[in-house]
Amino acid sequence: MVDVYLFSGFLGSGKTSLLKKMITELKDKGLKPAVFMNELGSMNFDSEEVGDGVPLKEILDGCICCSGSEKSEAQIQTLLAEEEFDVLLIETTGAAHPIEALDAIFSPLFAERLNFRGIVTVADSKRFMERQQLPPQVRSLFLEQIRHADLLLANKSDLLSDSEQSQVIFEIQQLNPSARIVQTVHAKVPFQLLESMNHQSRGTVAQAPISKLKLQTKIVAFDRPVEREVFEEWLRDLPDTVYRIKGYVTLAGHSYPHSFQYAYGMVQWLPEYMKLRNQIVLIGENLEELVFP
Numbered sequence: 001m002v003d004v005y006l007f008s009g010f011l012g013s014g015k016t017s018l019l020k021k022m023i024t025e026l027k028d029k030g031l032k033p034a035v036f037m038n039e040l041g042s043m044n045f046d047s048e049e050v051g052d053g054v055p056l057k058e059i060l061d062g063c064i065c066c067s068g069s070e071k072s073e074a075q076i077q078t079l080l081a082e083e084e085f086d087v088l089l090i091e092t093t094g095a096a097h098p099i100e101a102l103d104a105i106f107s108p109l110f111a112e113r114l115n116f117r118g119i120v121t122v123a124d125s126k127r128f129m130e131r132q133q134l135p136p137q138v139r140s141l142f143l144e145q146i147r148h149a150d151l152l153l154a155n156k157s158d159l160l161s162d163s164e165q166s167q168v169i170f171e172i173q174q175l176n177p178s179a180r181i182v183q184t185v186h187a188k189v190p191f192q193l194l195e196s197m198n199h200q201s202r203g204t205v206a207q208a209p210i211s212k213l214k215l216q217t218k219i220v221a222f223d224r225p226v227e228r229e230v231f232e233e234w235l236r237d238l239p240d241t242v243y244r245i246k247g248y249v250t251l252a253g254h255s256y257p258h259s260f261q262y263a264y265g266m267v268q269w270l271p272e273y274m275k276l277r278n279q280i281v282l283i284g285e286n287l288e289e290l291v292f293p
């Protein structure tokens with residue numbers, strides 16, 4: 001039987017950071033992980049982060065959950081038929097309801113093959129503190145992801161003061177009293193903690209599928225290098241309804257692009273050392289109204 005772990009959490013909360021950490025740890029233990037991931041927008045930015053030698057299947061531009069579950073079943077079946085692995089890590093899009101994403105795993109096709117171990121939700125602690133600012137449907141999905149977790153990572157705790165951290169833990173525990181909650185930075189937890197999870201179903205699922213959230217994705221390509229100041233000024237002026245941006249951008253004066261991440265007002269640039277297509281994917285609402293730098 002292959003152990004299956006599902007990673008849930010809102011856009012930009014730290015799921016890919018967790019995935020990378022777990023892959024490294026599993027490999028160090030001599031175990032072979034495989035990854036199934038689901039990205040919004042047809043740009044498979046995160047899959048480049050998985051690394052060589054890890055079997056990977058992904059669904060782009062769709063959702064593992066609900067209507068996408070047949071497609072997911074087929075992908076998981078292919079993975080099981082073609083690859084040998086010990087652990088399957090599933091990263092859902094930040095816009096998926098974790099329980100709906102379980103549909104594909106609990107297919108009768110895999111009853112003898114997959115052993116579901118639990119849902120790990122990565123919650124952005126800062127966003128949690130400021131959740132009242134989220135549109136109601138987005139907030140409801142954010143809270144559902146917390147309610148249905150078996151293990152909760154209160155991530156990005158470096159961005160909060162000690163008293164804010166305690167408040168976040170207290171409030172998250174009230175939303176989900178049975179899950180274990182761990183404060184993390186860059187989703188750093190030992191795999192052992194995931195192994196000790198105990199999955200239990202938690203009541204009814206409040207419907208918040210992506211179609212009702214009005215979330216859109218948009219890919220923007222740049223054919224010229226971008227001035228960093230101009231780009232960051234554009235980011236500062238973005239409306240709150242842009243939740244996530246990621247991709248590759250060549251900055252003026254550099255030969256290679258930077259990988260670029262934007263989540264909830266915060267920007268991160270990391271240099272790359274090869275030519276990559278200059279494009280970014282945006283996830284949010286009312287994206288058609290945006291003007292690009």
Ligand SMILES: Nc1nc2c(ncn2[C@@H]2O[C@H](COP(=O)(O)OP(=O)(O)OP(=O)(O)O)[C@@H](O)[C@H]2O)c(=O)[nH]1
Nearest residue numbers: 011012013014015016017094155156185186261268
């Ligand atoms: N300050 C801080 N930044 C973090 C932490 N964890 C992740 N980040 C940053 O937050 C951004 C998003 O992290 P990811 O791991 O890509 O998040 P994700 O949930 O996979 O994002 P999506 O795939 O878009 O849903 C990146 O720029 C990370 O470097 C943390 O604990 N503290």
